[in-house]
Amino acid sequence: MQIIIIGAGVIGAAIARELSRYDIDIKLLEKEPDVADGTSKANSGIIHAGYNADANTLKGTMNVKSNPTYDQLCEDLKVPFKRNGSLVVGFNDEDLKKLKVKKENGEKNGIEGLEILNREELFKKEPNINKKAQYALYAPSAGIISPYELTIGYADNAVRNGAEVLLNTEVEDLIIKEGKVTGVITNRGNYQADLVINSAGLYSDKVAKMAGDKFEITPRKGEYHLFDKVHGDLVNNTLFPMPTEKSKGILVLPTVHGNLLIGPNANIIDDKNDFSTTSDGLEKVFEGAKKLVPSVPEDGIITSFSGLRASLPSNDFHIGFSENKKALINLVGIQSPGLSSAPAIAEKITEMVNQYFKNNNMEIKLKDDFIENNPSYPHYHRYEENDEVEKWQNVVEKNEDYGEIICRCEHVSRGEIIDAIHRPVPARTIDAIKRRTRASSGRCQAGFCGPRILNILSNQLDIDPLEVTKKGRDSKILKAKSKELIIKDINEEDNVGDKNESI
Ligand SMILES: Cc1cc2nc3c(=O)[nH]c(=O)nc-3n(C[C@H](O)[C@H](O)[C@H](O)COP(=O)(O)OP(=O)(O)OC[C@H]3O[C@@H](n4cnc5c(N)ncnc54)[C@H](O)[C@@H]3O)c2cc1C
Missing domain, CATH: 3.50.50.60 (FAD/NAD(P)-binding domain)
Known part of the structure; x- marks a missing residue:
């Protein structure tokens, strides 16, 4: 069949x-x-x-x-995966009524452990939340x-x-x-x-x-800011505002890898290929996030991105x-x-x-x-997260490729990148390596590791470095070999000279 x-x-x-x-x-x-x-x-x-x-x-x-x-x-x-819990945050008695309805709906759906928290209980869980917050619906089974x-x-x-x-x-x-x-x-x-x-x-x-x-x-765009890991513990749970008819609202949450994420907004668009972010949209994301956590930092953003809902x-x-x-x-x-x-x-x-x-x-x-x-597959960052860094030595002793750090921000070794290239669904682009290993997803956004990853891809796949792409199709990273460029420049200069002479 x-x-x-x-x-x-x-x-x-x-x-x-x-x-x-x-x-x-x-x-x-x-x-x-x-x-x-x-x-x-x-x-x-x-x-x-x-x-x-x-x-x-x-x-x-x-x-x-x-x-x-x-x-x-x-x-x-x-x-x-981590069950970090979620909180829908209410600011007044009107919100409390809606939270109770949500809790009843959840219980009808068979969800266990839902609780309405009072102010004191809420601040114990989230010390950085807006001081005006009064209540929250807590769902311990939510995860990231x-x-x-x-x-x-x-x-x-x-x-x-x-x-x-x-x-x-x-x-x-x-x-x-x-x-x-x-x-x-x-x-x-x-x-x-x-x-x-x-x-x-x-x-x-x-x-x-x-x-x-x-x-x-109808595509509905949602924009986000992703922050450096130094801000990753600003919140513990996934924080939701009171939802609107249109969406669940702008959230503040930790990612499973320890970054801070804020967003998404919700805007209907026409073009299914439009993944741009806009300053206006991201401004709204900030405003929304600050309503929940006023100390959301203005700096430390490592990237912004958008996703499209298929409504x-x-x-x-x-x-x-x-x-x-x-x-x-x-x-x-x-x-x-x-x-x-x-x-x-x-x-x-x-x-x-x-x-x-x-x-x-x-x-x-x-x-x-x-x-x-x-x-x-061995991942150094997982050993770090589990406080088991000393055990990484055993991994390196078996294969020295794991001893060479290629991505300094996320601590990803050559061995991990090579594994990604040879997994059952193999990584063939810089982005595919990123999604399997986290290499280039940190603070410098490939500034340091990008050329090194490119080299590894080229060597492992036995292809010309000029053929390596960021995400397939026309996203080639290198234009020409530098020696060829120099020769081309000299030739072009000579041609310009010739043309000038003929004019
Ligand atoms: C802003 C935003 C936030 C969200 N947050 C959450 C969340 O926190 N939790 C949650 O549960 N859900 C969330 N979602 C929803 C979730 O992301 C989606 O429901 C899910 O990713 C949909 O997966 P999919 O496989 O249907 O679609 P996709 O991931 O889009 O996969 C469809 C694939 O089909 C391919 N394709 C299309 N046409 C063709 C073709 N003709 N031939 C071959 N391939 C084709 C595409 O390239 C694509 O890879 C969110 C969505 C958005 C946009």
Whole structure:
């Protein structure tokens, strides 16, 4: 049996991993040069507790079902995850009423441990919070995760279990025969399938349209500031303001790697490729964050970025078989809490796939040699986080590449970068190395390590350094060899001289 999954964000990768438990030929197709190159790389990285959405919505059920599975999942996939808790902060009695409604909704959804904190309890947890804060809804089960490491972990595991990940492979059309999707046409050839799963994120409406299904995704941009780790302990929990109709509001939170993150705002835009940040938008992010924590620093920002929510008018996820063609499942509008919901969504799709094959007299069987765990690649920063730096010596003694630090900000060694290049879903760009190792994600933003990473990529892949890119396509970093440039400059000067003479 052959299944094609379109889009290697967290949803496509989670589905690929879940389906790789079965004896199926799985292809995960991604138009970008790496997995997690869409919305799954640019979000708040929160595993929500699940008190926001109504229990009757897919958002509500998928989030609540997934949340408790994250500890085991992240242990299996070797993905950093921490249950740091979340606080929705109220400033007056009107807010308190709304917090009580949220708590009741959460309890109806089956979330345990929700509490309304008074001022004293709140300040004990968050000494730096706005002194005017009065109450908070505390959810101990909320967590923080590295969203791209989760996606890579899922995809790596799927490959270890036999799935194929085809990068730089864009689905341009569906092959349809007698009302049934039988494959896909891509920029790199055609592929046949018994079933196609559309998890193309922002572009899932475009893919659905290839089968005649009508959805309209509106991109809603959220901008962020990320701060240096020296500010990482300004807050302990994920702090939310009172939400509005439009969004959950601007948050202040630590990242799982110990940075401080503020954002996102929410602005509807037209262009699905517009990942720019604006001074106006980032100003609003600051204003919002300072309402929660007035001492949010003005300096120490190491980068700013934006992500695009894939919103549907229903404001819920759509997960279902195509209304027009057989053998196609559409996942559309997987906006927040899509990351938090990924495990349950993958499970739901697996049930739908099983049912589909049963209905069509085709049977899929569970493998008995499924590999649940990913191997544990050595990461110096994890030894630091666990106060086990002295044990790193053992790692270096086995392989001296781990003894040479390439990224000074995040303490990433040559060995870790080489591992990233040879993982099941291999890193082929500077950004792909960053997402697997953290090299270049620190204070200097690749100023020191960038050229060194480029060199390692060039050596390991045996390609010309001029061919190494930041993120694929036309993002080459080097223009020409310096000697060639000097010769070119001299030639150009000579030519100018000639021209001048001829004038
Ligand atoms: C600002 C913001 C904050 C958020 N915060 C949170 C949060 O804290 N917690 C939470 O739970 N959720 C959060 N979310 C939501 C979460 O990020 C998304 O639900 C999730 O990442 C969606 O994953 P996906 O796989 O559906 O989409 P994507 O990650 O976008 O993946 C889709 C993939 O499909 C590929 N693709 C598209 N078209 C084609 C094609 N034709 N051929 C091949 N490949 C194709 C794309 O390149 C992309 O890689 C947030 C979202 C945003 C924007």
